[in-house]
Amino acid sequence: MRLIRDRLVLGVSAASLAAGLLAGGVAEAADIRITMAAPDWPPTRFMKEEFDRSYQSPDGHNTVLDMDFIPWPSFYERVAASLASGEQKYQMIVTDSQWLGAFVEGGYYLDLTDMMIADPELTAIMEDLHPALVSAYSTYPHKTKDFIAENEFPAPDTRYFGFPQFPDTYVTFYREDLFCHEGEAAAFEERFGQTLPCTYEDWQDVDWDTFRNIGEHFQRAAGDPLGDGVADDDFFGIAYQAGKGYDFSTMQINAFIWQHGGGIWDETEAPNAQAEGVVNSDIAVEAFEHYLDLLQFMPPVAQTGQMDIFVIQDLYMQGKVAAIVDWVGLGEPVLDPNTSLVHDKSAFGPAPGLRQEDGTIDRTGNIGGQPFVLTTWNSDEVVQEGLNVVKWWLNPETQKNFVANGGQSGLMSVMADPEYNDLRPWNRAHVEMLDWQRDVWHVPDFFELLTQQQEEFDRAITGQIDARTALDSVARFQQMLLEDAGLIE
Amino acid sequence: MAAVRSQEEGGFFAWMMAPERRGPMLVAPALIVLFVMNIFPLLWSFGLSFFNYRANRQDIPDFVGLRFYERVLTDPDVWERFQTTALIVGSSVLVQLILGFLLALMFANQFPLRRVLLMLVLAPMMLSFVSVGVFFKLYYEPTFGLLSQAVRVFTGSTYAILGSPTGAIIAIVIADAWMWAPFVMLLVLAGLVSVPKYLYEAAEIDRASWWRRFRTITFPYIRSLLLLAVLFRTIETFKLFDIVYIITEGGPGTATETIAVYTYRVAFQFFRTSQSSALAYIILFVVIVLTNLYLYAVKQREREVS
Numbered sequence: 001m002r003l004i005r006d007r008l009v010l011g012v013s014a015a016s017l018a019a020g021l022l023a024g025g026v027a028e029a030a031d032i033r034i035t036m037a038a039p040d041w042p043p044t045r046f047m048k049e050e051f052d053r054s055y056q057s058p059d060g061h062n063t064v065l066d067m068d069f070i071p072w073p074s075f076y077e078r079v080a081a082s083l084a085s086g087e088q089k090y091q092m093i094v095t096d097s098q099w100l101g102a103f104v105e106g107g108y109y110l111d112l113t114d115m116m117i118a119d120p121e122l123t124a125i126m127e128d129l130h131p132a133l134v135s136a137y138s139t140y141p142h143k144t145k146d147f148i149a150e151n152e153f154p155a156p157d158t159r160y161f162g163f164p165q166f167p168d169t170y171v172t173f174y175r176e177d178l179f180c181h182e183g184e185a186a187a188f189e190e191r192f193g194q195t196l197p198c199t200y201e202d203w204q205d206v207d208w209d210t211f212r213n214i215g216e217h218f219q220r221a222a223g224d225p226l227g228d229g230v231a232d233d234d235f236f237g238i239a240y241q242a243g244k245g246y247d248f249s250t251m252q253i254n255a256f257i258w259q260h261g262g263g264i265w266d267e268t269e270a271p272n273a274q275a276e277g278v279v280n281s282d283i284a285v286e287a288f289e290h291y292l293d294l295l296q297f298m299p300p301v302a303q304t305g306q307m308d309i310f311v312i313q314d315l316y317m318q319g320k321v322a323a324i325v326d327w328v329g330l331g332e333p334v335l336d337p338n339t340s341l342v343h344d345k346s347a348f349g350p351a352p353g354l355r356q357e358d359g360t361i362d363r364t365g366n367i368g369g370q371p372f373v374l375t376t377w378n379s380d381e382v383v384q385e386g387l388n389v390v391k392w393w394l395n396p397e398t399q400k401n402f403v404a405n406g407g408q409s410g411l412m413s414v415m416a417d418p419e420y421n422d423l424r425p426w427n428r429a430h431v432e433m434l435d436w437q438r439d440v441w442h443v444p445d446f447f448e449l450l451t452q453q454q455e456e457f458d459r460a461i462t463g464q465i466d467a468r469t470a471l472d473s474v475a476r477f478q479q480m481l482l483e484d485a486g487l488i489e
Numbered sequence: 490m491a492a493v494r495s496q497e498e499g500g501f502f503a504w505m506m507a508p509e510r511r512g513p514m515l516v517a518p519a520l521i522v523l524f525v526m527n528i529f530p531l532l533w534s535f536g537l538s539f540f541n542y543r544a545n546r547q548d549i550p551d552f553v554g555l556r557f558y559e560r561v562l563t564d565p566d567v568w569e570r571f572q573t574t575a576l577i578v579g580s581s582v583l584v585q586l587i588l589g590f591l592l593a594l595m596f597a598n599q600f601p602l603r604r605v606l607l608m609l610v611l612a613p614m615m616l617s618f619v620s621v622g623v624f625f626k627l628y629y630e631p632t633f634g635l636l637s638q639a640v641r642v643f644t645g646s647t648y649a650i651l652g653s654p655t656g657a658i659i660a661i662v663i664a665d666a667w668m669w670a671p672f673v674m675l676l677v678l679a680g681l682v683s684v685p686k687y688l689y690e691a692a693e694i695d696r697a698s699w700w701r702r703f704r705t706i707t708f709p710y711i712r713s714l715l716l717l718a719v720l721f722r723t724i725e726t727f728k729l730f731d732i733v734y735i736i737t738e739g740g741p742g743t744a745t746e747t748i749a750v751y752t753y754r755v756a757f758q759f760f761r762t763s764q765s766s767a768l769a770y771i772i773l774f775v776v777i778v779l780t781n782l783y784l785y786a787v788k789q790r791e792r793e794v795s
Binding site: 080081083234245299300301303304315320444447459463465 | 544545546547629630631632633637647649651652653654737738739740741742743744754757758759760
């Protein structure tokens with residue numbers, strides 16, 4: 001009887017297998033067009049070029065990746081308007097991590113958790129990704145980096161939505177010709193009793209106090225000696241983002257707040273976490289004052305609240321600043337002789353941080369970069385092909401190619417490759433900074449939180465109000481808004 | 490009978506163009522476009538302003554009556570933006586009026602290269618808002634901008650006009666006035682050239698002073714056109730968005746955030762769709778009042794001319 005049952009099972013299994021193979025064999029190649037919303041900049045341009053060059057659908061489809069390149073300043077509005085209009089234009093979207101809540105709650109971003117678990121290749125990718133990236137780019141409701149690191153994939157009570165398209169961190173861009181100049185180093189040593197950082201290892205020991213001294217040291221008027229020559233225009237020592245637009249001051253101010261031991265409203269503890277008393281704590285105020293203090297050594301555009309990430313990149317490329325803290329994603333034009341006067345003089349180090357009592361430096365920063373997601377209206381066939389594109393993009397070979405062309409990888413196996421640090425000059429700094437990354441909120445109300453905060457920060461940056469007044473206003477607004485949204489009880 | 494046969498022979502086109510329906514058929518396309526592009530969205534957004542609806546959420550809208558109108562009218566942020574808008578509108582229109590008037594007085598006379606200069610003066614008005622915004626943003630840039638460099642020649646230090654609320658408002662007013670003063674000039678110039686020459690000749694015989702000639706001859710002819718210019722520019726400046734958004738993004742803080750920029754933020758960044766609809770209707774009401782004043786001025790002018 002048992003033999004008959006076993007034979008029956010075997011027969012059914014064989015028939016199923018044959019039917020499956022037959023079905024697989026007759027599946028027709030389809031023409032699939034994936035329209036992807038993408039910011040218009042090198043990391044997405046490369047993705048399109050590489051796709052056209054090397055992608056082959058494992059399912060045999062004729063797949064076209066149609067990138068809708070949107071300029072950065074209008075990227076959010078264009079994507080949001082498309083989603084809200086119901087036009088269902090995009091099958092995939094490169095998205096800022098902060099948008100996850102708004103567009104998941106809106107029903108636009110596809111929950112990929114079950115597909116990731118069911119597909120061994122995707123599971124392997126998720127396990128290989130840096131936990132800071134999984135935390136920021138994929139989870140909603142948001143889970144912290146530590147939670148992701150402590151739990152194997154899939155982490156308990158966690159839903160996953162995205163994969164890294166381009167992981168970004170901010171690092172220091174500096175003028176090697178000035179920082180390694182003997183005369184400048186001697187003058188710096190004499191004035192501040194410190195070594196002027198020249199090598200990568202020197203920059204690993206740069207805290208905000210040293211960065212301030214660098215700002216003071218390199219502030220020159222037109223005609224003053226500078227390195228081997230003279231400054232042909234006013235020259236400035238340092239710059240970091242201090243712009244009113246989008247998140248162009250929050251990203252740096254958050255770093256100061258976290259490094260000082262303060263916090264922002266903690267969405268992972270909602271609805272118990274409060275905004276008032278946290279956002280405007282004494283520590284947060286001290287951290288914000290610290291951030292504001294360094295602005296005096298930056299180019300005068302800092303006084304207007306318009307010193308965003310692109311402005312400091314421009315000023316650096318025009319040879320008007322000695323060192324800036326900016327995103328790795330903006331590094332490639334710096335090395336391009338067509339766009340940069342300092343293309344052959346630039347080197348990169350980790351971003352400065354706050355020295356702790358034990359002498360170590362805390363470099364906690366706000367993560368940049370973008371994940372990419374799939375949308376909910378895709379057919380099963382398009383979803384499957386979209387996931388094939390994800391697997392192709394996060395394949396180690398594609399990722400190395402991407403890194404060699406100015407991108408970054410989120411895969412720990414790729415970052416551990418001995419060749420990795422040599423692929424681009426900022427790679428070592430990026431890997432070092434990645435461990436320090438945290439993210440701002442992901443709740444649906446993030447844009448209101450961000451806009452009001454940016455306005456108050458801007459008032460403080462332009463000297464209209466002090467740090468305490470700004471943070472009190474931010475805390476009050478956040479408390480009210482988040483209570484209305486049911487995120488604070 | 491012959492006409493009916495002719496229509497039947499001509500088919501559908503002939504039927505449409507029959508004298509009794511030719512008129513309605515010719516205006517129908519325009520009416521359809523107007524309804525689809527203007528009237529329907531207006532009515533739809535008016536309806537939305539009475540519901541609690543956010544375009545980026547899937548929640549079903551629920552009726553809330555006048556709640557959003559009450560919220561908008563009691564929101565101190567809205568009143569602050571209205572005050573900012575009023576300040577910019579008042580200052581900008583005044584500057585445009587003075588500049589436009591002076592330019593018109595200049596161009597009412599004949600002088601060498603007048604045509605070339607006139608073309609140059611009119612050029613800003615023909616540029617796009619984005620171009621003007623970007624141009625002035627670079628012009629005001631404190632590190633390398635022309636304004637800062639010019640100030641440095643005299644003071645020895647750079648100048649960040651956008652660094653203070655007052656400076657930023659002045660900067661916006663200058664940009665807007667630079668762009669639109671030529672428009673005021675055109676209107677005033679039209680009035681100036683319509684003044685009969687014999688009136689000036691008679692005044693000269695009477696040895697009337699320049700001021701008396703201006704007050705009794707020139708000004709009555711251009712008064713209505715000046716009023717038109719004021720109203721037209723007030724309505725347009727009230728909706729000022731592009732230049733502000735590009736030059737200051739409403740900053741420093743919210744010092745230059747006009748009501749148009751604020752409405753945009755509420756609608757397309759915060760996705761408070763119903764609230765922004767209510768706000769838009771309040772702005773529409775203000776613009777309608779101003780438009781009626783404008784139409785009244787036009788009628789006055791027509792009466793004067795006739």
